[in-house]
Amino acid sequence: MSFDYAVLGAGRQGTAAAYDLARHGDAAQVLIADVDLAQAQRAAGRVNDLLGEDVATAAAVDVRDAAAVTRLLRGITACVSAVPYHFNLGIARAAIAAGASLTDLGGKTSIVFEELALDEQARNAGVSIVPDCGMVPGLGTSVCMAAMELVEQPRDVFLWDGGLPQRPHPPWNYILTFHFEGLINEYSGTTEFLREGRLVEVPCFEELEHVAFPAPIGELEAFTTAGGTSSAPRTFLGRLRTYQNKTLRYPGHCAQWKALHDAGMFGETPVWSGDGAGVRPRDLLRELLDPQIRPRPGEKDVCILRGKAAGVSGGREVEAVVDVFDYFDEATGFSAMERTTGWHAAIMAIFAARGELAKGAVPVERAVSGKRILEECRARGMKVQQAVTPA
Numbered sequence: 001m002s003f004d005y006a007v008l009g010a011g012r013q014g015t016a017a018a019y020d021l022a023r024h025g026d027a028a029q030v031l032i033a034d035v036d037l038a039q040a041q042r043a044a045g046r047v048n049d050l051l052g053e054d055v056a057t058a059a060a061v062d063v064r065d066a067a068a069v070t071r072l073l074r075g076i077t078a079c080v081s082a083v084p085y086h087f088n089l090g091i092a093r094a095a096i097a098a099g100a101s102l103t104d105l106g107g108k109t110s111i112v113f114e115e116l117a118l119d120e121q122a123r124n125a126g127v128s129i130v131p132d133c134g135m136v137p138g139l140g141t142s143v144c145m146a147a148m149e150l151v152e153q154p155r156d157v158f159l160w161d162g163g164l165p166q167r168p169h170p171p172w173n174y175i176l177t178f179h180f181e182g183l184i185n186e187y188s189g190t191t192e193f194l195r196e197g198r199l200v201e202v203p204c205f206e207e208l209e210h211v212a213f214p215a216p217i218g219e220l221e222a223f224t225t226a227g228g229t230s231s232a233p234r235t236f237l238g239r240l241r242t243y244q245n246k247t248l249r250y251p252g253h254c255a256q257w258k259a260l261h262d263a264g265m266f267g268e269t270p271v272w273s274g275d276g277a278g279v280r281p282r283d284l285l286r287e288l289l290d291p292q293i294r295p296r297p298g299e300k301d302v303c304i305l306r307g308k309a310a311g312v313s314g315g316r317e318v319e320a321v322v323d324v325f326d327y328f329d330e331a332t333g334f335s336a337m338e339r340t341t342g343w344h345a346a347i348m349a350i351f352a353a354r355g356e357l358a359k360g361a362v363p364v365e366r367a368v369s370g371k372r373i374l375e376e377c378r379a380r381g382m383k384v385q386q387a388v389t390p391a
Contacts, residue, residue, distance in 0.1 A: 016342030146370030162248030
């Protein structure tokens with residue numbers, strides 16, 4: 001059986017998702033739509049060139065036009081939204097109206113909860129809506145689920161994740177492989193954890209620790225950022241004592257970016273400039289820093305996810321650790337960030353098309369088992385390791 005897919009947004013992650021749908025999703029067609037038709041055509045051309053067949057087509061759509069999105073999605077089995085997070089609620093409503101299942105790359109937990117509130121409408125329409133896919137929270141949540149599934153009575157769950165250059169270069173020792181606004185959003189505000197069985201808000205850039213990984217990665221630092229836990233703490237309220245997430249970076253990153261944060265450079269309120277016009281501090285920061293932290297020609301990345309679940313199995317204390325490592329793909333030219341982000345959303349969309357997901361609006365942690373996601377990661381060449389040891 002073959003399926004008709006759509007991808008909204010023809011950027012890096014959207015193109016990667018379209019490729020995965022076309023290669024692994026029993027696709028009759030993959031429609032790639034973007035407000036910029038030329039961009040959509042380039043993305044479709046790249047997918048077709050990589051696969052050696054004309055499975056991807058291009059279309060123009062403005063996702064702010066709900067009626068246009070609904071028309072585009074009629075006849076589509078499952079869709080991936082790879083556009084900025086603030087469009088996802090409207091797209092979810094349009095997908096339900098069109099009778100198409102939807103996964104998206106999330107980015108804002110409050111919007112995710114609004115999407116999940118569409119559960120009844122989605123069930124009535126016979127579709128599956130799974131928000132906040134991608135690398136994290138999406139794949140990170142799935143990794144945590146896989147670790148929990150290795151423990152009979154999981155109690156405390158931890159996630160560490162990061163996308164990094166394989167060969168860091170000073171002064172930033174970091175490369176940005178997604179939108180700058182997404183990075184600043186990740187570094188702003190608070191994050192919700194589950195601790196001692198209670199929901200708590202924790203500020204960004206707190207609780208710095210160091211985590212060791214096998215060579216050539218070595219020791220990384222980890223600290224709190226926003227949005228990485230998504231809906232999971234509320235899902236597991238009353239079932240777990242701890243659920244938390246920290247971001248991995250090369251040592252020194254936290255101090256650099258916390259200083260910028262504390263200086264007000266992430267601010268959204270315009271401040272006075274010399275000519276009397278107002279400028280948002282984060283816009284100035286983007287203009288200065290974005291070019292400095294973009295990948296250089298030939299630069300390659302690595303994505304790291306580690307989930308740990310502590311609890312009781314067989315009457316004894318144990319710890320289950322699941323590691324996923326992914327690297328820039330020489331064969332396709334997709335970065336590790338594009339693969340782990342776009343492909344996780346595509347995997348969920350494929351499951352939706354095949355009827356493997358429940359109908360309705362469901363969070364990642366309830367959509368499908370972590371083990372099932374790891375099987376798909378392995379099939380796509382990601383390195384997956386897991387171990388259960390006495391605590």
